[in-house]
Amino acid sequence: MGSAGHRVLVAGVGAAVLSLLRRRLPIPVLIVVCGLMSWLGGFFALQIVAGWSAGRRIVGFSRALVAFTGAYIAYAVGSVLIARAEDSRLTLMMSLVLPLVFRAMVVIPGLVSRYWSQRQTLLHALQERNAQLLWESRMVAGQARLMERQRIAQDMHDSLGHQLALIAVHTGALEVDPELTGRQREAVGVLRNASVTAMHELREVVGILRDGVEAPSAPVVDETGRAARGTAGIESLTDAARAAGNMVELRCTGEARPLAPAADHAAYRIVQEALTNAYKHAPGASIGVELRYEPDSFVVEIVSGTATVGKGEVVSGGQGLTGLRERARLVGGMVHAGVVDGGGFQVAGVLPYGTGEAAPVAAPAGDLPRQSYGSAGAYGPPAMDWSAPGRTAAMGELDASRRRSRAGGVGLGCAIAAGTLLLVVAAVVAGLFFLVDSVDEGMIDQDEYQRVKIGESEEGVRDRLPGGDTVFISGLSGKGPKEPEGSECLVLMSSEISDSFESEPVFRFCFRDGKLIEKKSYEVKR
Structure with a gap:
């Protein structure tokens, strides 16, 4: 205020240039601003910005100490020289409170900025370390889960595989026994086909448990050459049920449309599980299987009547319907099971025509194998991604804590700013009291x-x-x-x-x- 035009121009241009250079040259800018502040009052507010930038960008405590000490010396020398040159009592008086002003305008912003920067750096390092530990812990858990799956697969192969092989051998030998009637030989053939099919399915399940990769998507065929474990294999299920002495009727309505492999396999499993339940819980009852190709979805419905013969002891795991519901959910469908009027039981599934599941991804070379839980059934928890994106996903789980930390940092910054403002106000009040007392003395x-x-x-x-x-x-x-x-x-x-x-x-x-x-x-x- 009241300065010549060239001083105003120099102050404005100098402040702009120094503001642009403060990030690249924090130490020289800090010293120059503090040294010229006495001659160019327009640099007064620029001190705060220069102190903040220097405190954040100067690496090392010793360098920061030297920089701020040099700035204070330049500040003090400039104030004393201008006071002597102008013989100004006010300027000389202000030079006496110079340490307090320098601390409030330069040192405190620098310390706050330095603390904030170091805190953010430490916080980010801790978050990355936590993400790394989380990713490594998941890798260890995945390895343990993989080893357990391999153990289960080995037990299934050694126990069930042996028993099914014995059944297949004995039924094959019994089938060619000349003393059997045609009806008995046909029943034995059904048992042998069932045991062979069970062997194939056991081998598929063991492969999934051992390798974590689902079976190839190519259609699997049974011994007659017909497609199995899909809608095309449902007819073979009903034929086998009739051969075993059950009354099974198969109806198909609507224009046939191809289903996604996962949904196609789910339809087969729904019919298979429903027929198995009917054999166990309602022996001798009539069974109706209906396949409906509706415009928006595929519907499979199995209705069994009441039992017509005495119910013997059956072995049931109690997890069949639960597994069907989970399988249908994985492909975007649903399964309903319940009692119908007349005492029968109904199992109905609604499945989409779309893909409904993510295709399994091959594990990268040298990495741990991925786990894939898709149409083959939910054999465990969701797969862990061992690749770099999986690590990124693990780090993404810390976003909530980062946001909370950011909010806490903003609150801390506001508290420090408020404390700095209070200190400056206290300094101004103390200076006013000092001025009043000095005026009274003269x-x-x-x-x-x-x-x-x-x-x-x-x-x-x-x-x-x-x-x-x-x-x-x-x-x-x-x-x-x-x-x-x-x-x-x-x-x-x-x-x-x-x-x-x-x-x-x-x-x-x-x-x-x-x-x-x-x-x-x-x-x-x-």
Whole structure:
């Protein structure tokens, strides 16, 4: 304010240039801004920005200490030089409170910025470390799960495979026994086909458990050459049921449409499980199987009547319908099971025509094998992605904690900013009290000047007047009328305001031999 045009231009251009350079050259910018602030008052606010940028970007505590010390020296030297050059009492007074101002305007922003930057760096390092540990723990859990699956697969292969092989061998030998009737030989053939089919399915399940990869998507055919484990294999299921002595009726309505492999396999399993339940829980009952190709979905419905023969002891795991519901859910469908009017039981499944599941992805070379849980049934929890995206997903789980940390950091930053503002306000208030006290030590009014009489004792006059121990009166002595020879004079400011901004009204009291010999009132140019 009140500066020449070229000073305003230099301050504006200099502030803009230094603001752009503060990130690339934090130390030189900090020292230059603090050194020129006394000459260019427009750099006053730029100190805060330079201190913040330097505190954040200077690497190493020793370098930061040297940088801020150099900035303070430049700040102090500039203030003292400008005070002496202009002989300004106010500037000299401000230089006395320079440490407090420098601390509030430069050091505190620098410390806050440095703390904030180091805290963010440490927080990010901890989050990455936590993500790494989480990813590694999942790898260990996946390895343990894979080993357990391999153990289960080996047990199934060694126990069930052996028993099914014995059944297949004995039924094959029994089928060619000449003493059997045609009806008996046909029943034995059904048993042998069932055991062979069970062997194939067991081999498929063991492969999934051992390798974690589902069977190839190519259609699997039975010994007659017909497609199995799909809608095309449902007819073979009903034929086998009839051959075993059950009354089974198969109906198909609507225009046939291809299903996705997973949904096709799910339809086969629904019919298979429903027929098995009917054999076990309602032996001799009539069974109706209906396949409906509706416009928006494929519906398979199995209805069994009440049992017509005595129910014997059956072995049931109790998980069949639960597995069907899970299988249908995985492909985007649903399964309903319940009692119908008349005492029968109904199992109905609704399956989509679309894909409904993600295709299994091959494991990268050198990586742990992936687990795939799709149309083959839910054999365990969702697969763990061992690739780099899996690691990224693990890190993504920490986003919530990062957001909470960011919110806490913002709150901490606001608290530090509020504390800094309070400190600056306290410094300003303390400075005002200091100014008021300094003014009282060097100022009197006109009435008090008039009450002092020439000839009074020096001790009495000095007791009534301020001591003049303040920076406000520095530079006033020797600028007025010539002092009496051999006297000692006390110059005080007047409480009255001069008509001219460039002059200061003062009072002078001169003492010699312990008495007041002269008093004068005049104006001194600033």
